[in-house]
Each structure stands twice: as C-alpha cells, then as structure tokens.
Amino acid sequence: MIDAAEPEPTKGDIFESIWSFFSSVKLALVLIIVLAVASLLGALIVQVPGEYARDPATYSLWLERVMRPKYGSWTDVLNALRLFDVYNATWFRLIMAALAFNVIICTLNRLPALWASVFSPRLRMNDAFYAHAPTSIRIQGQGLTIEPWRRVLMRNRYKVQVEKGDGVVYFYGDRNGIAKLGTFATHLSIVVFLAGAVAGSVFGFAIDGVVIPEGQTYELRQNGLALDVRNDNFTVEFYPDGRPKDYRSDLVVIENGKEVAKKTIRVNDPLVYKGVRFHQAFYGAFANVRVTDSSGSRLYSGQIGLNPQGSIYQGWIALPDGMREIAVELTAGREQGANFQIWDAQGAGPVGYVNKGETGTLGDLQITLEDVGQYTGLRIARDPGSILIWIASGLIIVGLAATFYFPRRRLWGRLTESEAIVAGNADRFVNLQQELRLLAEAVKRAVPGVDTGESQIAKAEGPGVGRTVKQKRR
Amino acid sequence: MEKMSFYFFLSGFATIGIATLLYIWMVASKQADFGRYGTIFAWLGVVFLAGSLITRWVAAGHGPFSNMYEYSLSFAWGISLSYVLVERRYKARSLGAFVLPVAAILLWYASTLPSQIDPLMPALQNNWLLSLHVSVAIISYGIFTVSFGSAVMYLIQTEKNRIRWMPPATLLDEVSYKSVIIGFPFFALVIILGAYWAQTAWGRYWGWDPKETASLVTWLIYAAYLHARGLRGWRGTRAAVILVIAFASTLFTYFGVNLVLSGLHSYAGV
Numbered sequence: 001m002i003d004a005a006e007p008e009p010t011k012g013d014i015f016e017s018i019w020s021f022f023s024s025v026k027l028a029l030v031l032i033i034v035l036a037v038a039s040l041l042g043a044l045i046v047q048v049p050g051e052y053a054r055d056p057a058t059y060s061l062w063l064e065r066v067m068r069p070k071y072g073s074w075t076d077v078l079n080a081l082r083l084f085d086v087y088n089a090t091w092f093r094l095i096m097a098a099l100a101f102n103v104i105i106c107t108l109n110r111l112p113a114l115w116a117s118v119f120s121p122r123l124r125m126n127d128a129f130y131a132h133a134p135t136s137i138r139i140q141g142q143g144l145t146i147e148p149w150r151r152v153l154m155r156n157r158y159k160v161q162v163e164k165g166d167g168v169v170y171f172y173g174d175r176n177g178i179a180k181l182g183t184f185a186t187h188l189s190i191v192v193f194l195a196g197a198v199a200g201s202v203f204g205f206a207i208d209g210v211v212i213p214e215g216q217t218y219e220l221r222q223n224g225l226a227l228d229v230r231n232d233n234f235t236v237e238f239y240p241d242g243r244p245k246d247y248r249s250d251l252v253v254i255e256n257g258k259e260v261a262k263k264t265i266r267v268n269d270p271l272v273y274k275g276v277r278f279h280q281a282f283y284g285a286f287a288n289v290r291v292t293d294s295s296g297s298r299l300y301s302g303q304i305g306l307n308p309q310g311s312i313y314q315g316w317i318a319l320p321d322g323m324r325e326i327a328v329e330l331t332a333g334r335e336q337g338a339n340f341q342i343w344d345a346q347g348a349g350p351v352g353y354v355n356k357g358e359t360g361t362l363g364d365l366q367i368t369l370e371d372v373g374q375y376t377g378l379r380i381a382r383d384p385g386s387i388l389i390w391i392a393s394g395l396i397i398v399g400l401a402a403t404f405y406f407p408r409r410r411l412w413g414r415l416t417e418s419e420a421i422v423a424g425n426a427d428r429f430v431n432l433q434q435e436l437r438l439l440a441e442a443v444k445r446a447v448p449g450v451d452t453g454e455s456q457i458a459k460a461e462g463p464g465v466g467r468t469v470k471q472k473r474r
Numbered sequence: 475m476e477k478m479s480f481y482f483f484l485s486g487f488a489t490i491g492i493a494t495l496l497y498i499w500m501v502a503s504k505q506a507d508f509g510r511y512g513t514i515f516a517w518l519g520v521v522f523l524a525g526s527l528i529t530r531w532v533a534a535g536h537g538p539f540s541n542m543y544e545y546s547l548s549f550a551w552g553i554s555l556s557y558v559l560v561e562r563r564y565k566a567r568s569l570g571a572f573v574l575p576v577a578a579i580l581l582w583y584a585s586t587l588p589s590q591i592d593p594l595m596p597a598l599q600n601n602w603l604l605s606l607h608v609s610v611a612i613i614s615y616g617i618f619t620v621s622f623g624s625a626v627m628y629l630i631q632t633e634k635n636r637i638r639w640m641p642p643a644t645l646l647d648e649v650s651y652k653s654v655i656i657g658f659p660f661f662a663l664v665i666i667l668g669a670y671w672a673q674t675a676w677g678r679y680w681g682w683d684p685k686e687t688a689s690l691v692t693w694l695i696y697a698a699y700l701h702a703r704g705l706r707g708w709r710g711t712r713a714a715v716i717l718v719i720a721f722a723s724t725l726f727t728y729f730g731v732n733l734v735l736s737g738l739h740s741y742a743g744v
Contacts, residue, residue, distance in 0.1 A: 029701050029708075036694035043687040043731075087682045197680075206678065239593045246596055267596035268675050279677035379677040389679055393666040400659035428655070429648055 022098075022105040031099045038095065042086035045078065046070070050208070053085055100194050103187045111184065118177045121410070123163040124170040125423075130414045133423030137436040139444065140419050146171055148446040149413060149420070152439055158411070173411040173424075182402025189395035196388030206381035211305075213286055213375040217254070220276070220380060228254040229278065234376045236283060236332050242310030247283050249376035275382050282377035285313035285330050287338055288370040299365070305375075306330055313374075324349075326367070335373050409435070475533035476591055482526035483547060483589070487581040490519035490554055494578040497570035504639055509567035516558050516574065523551035534591045537605035541592050542732065546584035548608070549728065552616025553577040556653070560620050564649055566641040573623035597675045607667040614660035615724055618696075621653035622721035625714040633710055647710065650717055651703065658696050665689050688727040695720040 021027065052062045067075050067084065082089035130136070146162055146169050153160050158173035205222050212218045212231040220227040232250040239245045246266065253261040253273050263271040271278040285306040291299045299319050306313035306328060313330040329339040336356050342349035342363055352367070354360035359368040409432060411424035422440070426432040496512035499505075527548055530538040538544040557573045560566075598604055628646040635642050641649075668686065669679040680686060699716045702708040 025701055025705060029698055029705065032694050032698045032701065036691045036698065039682075039687050039694070040691045042682060043684045043691070047682070241593075243593065244596060245593065246599070266599075268600045270674070270677065277677055279675075281677070381677050383678070386673065386679060389669070393669070396662055397659065397666065400662055404655040404659055429652065 019105060022102050023109045025106070028099070028102050028106065031095060031102060035095050035099065038086055038092055041083055045083050045086070047086065048084045053088065096194055100191050103190050107184055107187050114180055114184075118174075118180055121161075121172055121174060121177075123161050123172040123412075124165070124414075125412050127414075129412065130421045130423055133412075133425075135425060135432045135436065136421060136423035137433075137440050138419065138421050139440055141447075142418055144415060144417060144420050144447075145169075146415055148443045149415070149422075152442045152446060153411070156439065158409070167416065169413075169415040171411075171413040171415065173409075173413070175409040176402075176406040177408055177410070179402040179406035180408055182399040182406075185395045185399030186403060187399075189392040189399060192388050192392035192395060196385040196392060198385065199388060200383040200385030202385075204381065204383040204385060206379065206383070208281070208379050210378040210380055211284075211286075211375050212249075212378065214373045218378075223382070225274070225276065225382075226255065227273070227276065229378075229380075230254065231376050234283060234374045236308075236311075236374070238311045238332070244308070247280065249280060249283075249378075251278055251376075253278075275384065277381050277383075279379040279381070280376065281379040283374065284308055284377065285315075285332075285335070285372070285374045287315065287328050287330065287372045289317060289328065290368040290370060291317065291319070291326065292366045292368075294364045294366075296366075300326075304328060308332070326362075326365075330372060332374070338369055338372055340367050411436075475529050479526045479530035479533060479538075480589060482522050482529060483581075483584070486519050486522035486526055486551075487578075487585060489515045489522055490550065490574060490581055491578050493519055493570065494574040497567065497574055501568050501571045501639060506567070509570070512567065512570055513558070513561065516554060516561070516570065519577075520551065520554045520558055523547065523554060527551060530591070536594060536601055537608060539604055539608035540594055540598055541587075542729075543584050543587040543589045545608075545728070545732075546580045546587065548612045549615055550577040550580040550584065552612035553580070553619045554616075556613075556616035556620045557623075560649060560653065564641070564645065566645065566649070568640055569620070569623055569627065569649065572626050573620050576619050576623070600671065600675065603667065603671045603674070607664060607671060610660055610667065611664040614657040614664060615728060617653045617657035617660070618721060618724050621650045621657070621717055622724075624649040624653065625717035625721075628714040629711065629718070643710070647713070650714065654696055654699060654717070658693075658700065661689075661693055661696065665693060685727065685731045688723070688731050692720060692723040692727050695723050 046067070048059060048062060052058045063075060063079060063084070067078075071078060078084060082091065086092055149171060150160050150162070153171075153173045156175065158175045159177060161172045163170045163172075203223075207220075207222070210218055212229065214231055214234050217228050217230045220229060230252040232252060234247070234249045236247040237245045248264050248266045250264050251262070251271050252259050253271065261271060261273040265271045265278060265280045267280050270280070285308075286303055287306060288303045290301045293299055299321075300317050304315045304317055306315035311332045313332065315328045317326040317328065319325065324342055324344045327339075327341045327343060329341075337354055337358075339351065339353050340360070340362055341351045342365065350363045352360050352362040354367055354369040356369055356372050359366055361367075407427035407430045409424060409426040409430060411422050413420060413422040415421075420443075422436060424432055424436070426435075493512045493515035496508045496515060500508035500512060527538050530544070530547075534540075539548060553573065554577050557570065557577070561569060594604075624646050627640055628643055628650065631637050631640045631643050631646060633643050640646070665686075668689070672681065672683075672686070673679040695716065699713060699720060702716060703713050
C-alpha cells in the first residue's frame, strides 16, 4: 500500500521513460520494418474475403475448405496469428498506432528547436566558431561593408538578417530554412492518413455487390440515409476479341419521392450524391425460370444469375434429381430470350431457345422463361475520412519535396572594415565550400575598387558536386 | 506507327545492349575509351527508347502502359535515362556496368513478349491518370535502379575502397542516397495517384490489393533506409544491404504482383 503522504517516486520516471522510448528513431526503424514485413505477409498469404470474415461460421468453413488443403496443420498457427486477415488484426493496428504515437512524440521532441532555428535563429556566434568552422571563407580588404553580401545572398535566395556590434557587423543568411518544416508536414501526414482511415471505418460505410436488374430499384437504408437507386438501363460494348470495352448504367437516385440525381455511370466515372458514391463495379444477367417435368410437377422455380463470358452470359440450374443440370445462355444486347441445354453424366443433351414470357420443351422438361435481363453491379460507399486522406497526400508530397529538393544552407558572417569571415553548414551533400567560394567571388566583383585581397579556403572540399550559384552578369 | 515504334525498340535494345557491353568491357580491360563509347551508345539508347514510347503512344492513343511489353520497355527507358543523367553529373562510368545490365535484361525480356497494342479495359480508360500514374512510377523505379547499382558497387568496394577502378565508397554512398531522395517523393506520388485512381474506378482509395501492398512495402523499405542512414552503425554496408532489399521489393512490385499474385492489378499481366 502506498501511503498517501509519500511522494510518488515512479510516476515521473515512467512518463520520462515512455517518452524517451517513443522519441527514438530506432523505434521508428523497427516499426517501419515490422509494418513492411506484416504487410508483405498479407500479400503472400491468401487473405479471407471481406464477406466471409464477418461471419464466424462462414469463416471457419472457409478455413477448413479452402485453407486447410493448402496449409495443412499450419492453418491453425496462421489462424491464431490472424495471418489470414492481417490488415484487420488487432496486432497490425497496434503497430500502426505505435507508429503514429512514435511520429507524434518525435515531432514534439524536435519541433521547438527546429522552429526556433527557422524563426528566431542565432544571428551571431562566438569568435571561436568563425575561426574554426570547417566550412568557411575569409576575404581581406579595405572598406568592406555588409551591402554587397546582402545583395549577393538575397539574389541567391538567402534570407539575410544583420546585427551590428561594436565596430563589427554580424550577418546571418538562411536559404530554404522554411523547407526544414517539410519534415513535420511529412510526419504529420502519417498521423492524418491513419486518422482518415479510422474516420472512414467509423463514420463511413461500403456495400459491395449491389445488384440492380434493369428497371428495378435498390433501397439504400444506411447511416440515416434513405435513398432509392433505380437502374433505368444497362449497356455493355465489346471489343472484337470479346473483352468488354465499356459498360455503363443509367442511374437515378430518388430521395423522399423526388429524383435528386441522375447520371450514366461508368467504371471511371461514379455518381456522387450527398457524399455517397455509386460505382460501376461489375455486371451480369439474370433469368427467372420455372422447370417442370412431363407430369407437371415443379423441379425448379426461381431466379438465377448469369455471369458474363465475353459477350455471352452463362448460368446453371441444378435439378433436384442431382443427375442433371441446365445451362442457361444469353447474348448481351439480345435479352428477348435465352438458350437452354441439358447436361447429364453423358455430357451435353438437347438444346432449345425460349422467348421471354414463353414456355419451351426440352427433352422431357418444360421450361418457362418468366423474365430475363441484364443487371448492373454497384459498389455503394460513403467515406467521410477520405478528405483527410487527400489532405495527408498533399502534406506528404509537399513535405517530402521540401525536405529533399530544397536543402538548407545557413551562413554566419562576421565583418569588419578589413576582413570578412563567413562560415556555415548545409544539408545533405551540398558542396557549401564551393558555393561559398562562388558567393565570395560575386561579392568581390560587386565591389569595384576594393582590394580583393586573398580568399582562403579553410578546408578541402567534401564529396559531392556543388549547386550552381547565381552570379551577377556583367 | 506501331511498326516504327517496334523498330525504335529494336534500335534501343541494340544500343543499350552495346552500351552495357562497352561499360563491362571498360571495367574488365580498364581502358577508359570503351566507357566513352558506352556513354554515346547509352544516350542513343535513351533517344531510341523515347522514340519507341512516343510513337507507340501516338499509335495507341493512350500512354504505352497497358501490358508487360510496354511496362518493360518504359522501365528500361526510365533506368537508362536516370543512368545517363547520373553519369553526367558524377562522371562515374563504372556505374554503367552495374546499372545498365538491368535495362538490357528488361529489354531482352520485352523482346520475348507479344508487342501488339491491346485495347484498354474499362478500368484503365482514364487517360491522364494512366499516363501520370505510370510515368511517375517509371521515373522513380529508374532512379531506384541507379541507387541499387551503386549499392551493389558499395558492397563490393566496401569502406576500405578495395577496388581501384571503382569510385570511392563515399561517392557510391552519395549516389545511392541522392538517388533515393530524388526517387522517394516521386514514389510517394505514384502511390497517391494510384489511391486516387482506385477511389475513382473502384470506389476505395486503399484495399490492400497485392499491387497496392507491394508498393507500400517498397516505400516503407526506402523509408527505413532514410531513417537508418541517420543512425550510428547503419551507414555504409547495412544501408547498402537495405537498398538491395528495397530494389528486390521494387522488382516484386513491378513484376511479381502481375505475374505471380492475383488481384485487381493482374489484368496487367503479359
């Protein structure tokens, strides 16, 4: 028992140690690698289809029938690790959450110092810095002033600030300083991406596999919405080789009895109403068929789906005797009737064509084609989180471009009547020494009449090739 | 036009092949002259392959990015272009012996594939997205190939600069790193454009489709490289190893998904 009078010795330490744990780049590295490996596993191991995952009974059936033959006794191990549904597994989401937390803590840790270095930098360093900086240049002469430096640096996109001391002028130049904040945009975007994904799964919905026969209406009752969607017409066109060229549905959205939206949707062109997106996803045909035998007793009655095979729709009716099946075929664009063929153990049997609304005889069977037509297949979804995804996308691109394409250079100058020393540092392989030399030459040229003196390079060039420095044309 | 494109392809294949041999010959014989001719042939190859892509674009009426022949051709062009630009900047011709073979192999592979222009399936019928998404991908993959070649050289060269005809390890490290920082934002853009297209065509920006997943994995490995490089003990050899793995992942994203795994992108098979 902890005495209330005693201080709590561990609380601060725990907080500190959690903070330091999550502020490490090493942790970030580990999390990135773990996330990459986990994602890869999800691509290599067959994942359970979404519609099976929701129902435990269907899931275990899928596990036994589909996965067991493939993975044998490993099935149980993989299942226990949720490797058949990696992206929805709790452990996968925990990694994501840890990464987001890691990003936030790292950002908070680094933001203040970086912010200060961009918006309230130190303009003047101590004398030892100017004397010993590894990258520096020195110009000697008479009557040196700050003005040519200011002009040359500004022309080279440096932001210049000046501080006057006792007979000494200090200046500070910062090029691409603001781009340093790009790293925050990049890292923040990771958090916004995840927030968008969470918002989508909490506040959004998605219905796959919505089937609407021509002329019929689908009632969408979801998240407080009451929309009716009517499929007025479906059209499909084919290339000569039978592959689909274009398929489209004329959709009408009805709300409170009024037609509120109308559009011909295609695969790349959905209908959007009140944030609900109606996507053309697939298509097919249906047939309402009744089959009776010669004695008049009913063998089958119902609707079957016909899947597209090139420009033909095909489907099967299994008869209750378990011996025979009827193949149903329909040609796209000619939905006035369908072809029927009986198949049994010996193979293909008699063939016949039946018009819509009529009855035909096929062997000993009477086949009535009550209705036939095409249907459109839609995905209906609303994702209020997607706006966050596009914001995060903008952030990450701007952030990465700023970080990687605009390396920062910082220069500190110390100027007297007779001597200028400029020292500095730069990001990532910028050959600052060479840039400094070119800047100094430009300064010297800008001051006609001043003794150019000698310039001295403190250290040999590092690796890399310098960027061009704009020089004043004369 | 389609024929012309094919002749350009053959010329590009020949010149890139010759350039590759010249670079390898230069390295083997240590005679810089071969390298100079290699550079000329590599540039010619870039021009021929560009010609092949442009004429095919005109003939098909859409970006030549819809089957494996076209992918391989454009990937090889992306590699060759990235290489000649890097060579121009760093004057390190021996890099050619490690980067251009990848382009030559891709072109050889393309030459074994059917090269007819396929009509586009409905999901691909989005001209500006098709062109932008895939061409940005080609640029980033091309640059990543350069970083791979340079990383392989680094692993052979090691920090001790064992091999005289190779550029020093520091330069190889710089070439790798700079290639990645140029390619990485482009690759992020590829994934985002892909997500935007998926939202338009399939109704969701992300669905863990194998191609989507593989591209994310590749991006994560390059992200790991960028973070690792800042840590002590991870520069140099370990960073180069990450780059080799990252390039394997790039190839997997590019080919493996289309040829091995099934998914929404698998229409893009041979």
